[in-house]
Amino acid sequence: MEGYPQLASLMGTYPILSIYRRFSVLNARNLLYLQAELVDLEQQLKDYTLEDIQSGDRERKLHARNWYFLSRVPDGGVSCAQWYTMLAIRGKLKEYNECLLQQRQLAAFSAPDPGNLAFLNSWLADPRQGNHTLEGLGGNLWRDDPKDLLVVAPNLVNDSFARLVQNRLLQYYHNIINVRFKAPSDVERQLYHYQEETVLRLADTIGTVVSALLPILAVVVLYCVQNMWARLGLVALFTVLFSLVLSWVATGKRIEVFAATAAFASVQVVFVGSTAV
Structure with a gap:
C-alpha cells in the first residue's frame, strides 16, 4: 500500500497517531455566518409580529395569542409571513445549535503530543515508509499548521514530569538499548512502540522515590x-x-x-x- 491507504493503516494501528485538522477558523466562520442569519431572521420575525398585531384583520391580531390561527394562515398571503419566518428560524436554529455543540466537542480533543507529531512527519518523509506519497493541499497539513491539529486518542501522558520521562529518559533508553539490542515491536513497519501506561508507571515510580x-x-x-x-x-x-x-x-x-x-x-x-x- 501507499498514499492514503498506507497512512490510514498506520493511524488505525496506532490511535495516538490519529492526528487530524480541527478546522477551527472554518468552524468559527461558519458559526458566525449562522449567527448573522439568525439575527436577521429574528429581526424579520419581530417586524412581522408587529405587523400582525397592528393589522386591521381580526385573525391576524390573534396570531400573537392563538397558535391555531397563526399556523393555519392561507398559503402565499401576507398574513403567513410570521409563521413561515418562524419555520425558517426553527431549521436554522437547529443547524446553529448542532454546530455549536460540535465546536464544543472539538475543543475538548487534546492537541497531539509533539513527539508523536514529529514522528508522523518524519514517517511521511521517510523513503522506507510514507515517502512523500501524499500529494495536493492535504499532503503537508501535519507540518504546515500544527496548532490546528487534534488527536483522536486521549493523551494519557499529560503532566510535565511524565512528559519529561517520555521525551528524555525514554528517548535515551530507545537510542542506547532498544535500537542496538532489540528488534522493532512492529517488524513490518520497523517501528518501536511504547505503551503510555508504562511511561506513567515509570514516572510514578521515579516521583515516589524522589x-x-x-x-x-x-x-x-x-x-x-x-x-x-x-x-x-x-x-x-x-x-x-x-x-x-x-x-x-x-x-x-x-x-x-x-x-x-x-x-x-x-x-x-x-x-x-x-x-x-
Missing part, C-alpha cells in the same frame, strides 16, 4: 549541621524544594500540595527543636 528521599536527605543534613541559624535556613530551603518537587512530580491539587508542604515543614521544625535541646 519524594521519599527528599525528607530523608533533609533529616540527614539537618542532623549534621549544628548552627541553629544555618538549620533554619536549611529548613526554609528544603521546604521550598519539597514544594517545587511535589508540585512538579505529583498531580494533586494546590491545597494538597500546600498541606503536604506544611506537614513537611512542621516535621523539620520539630526535629530541629528536639536536636537543639
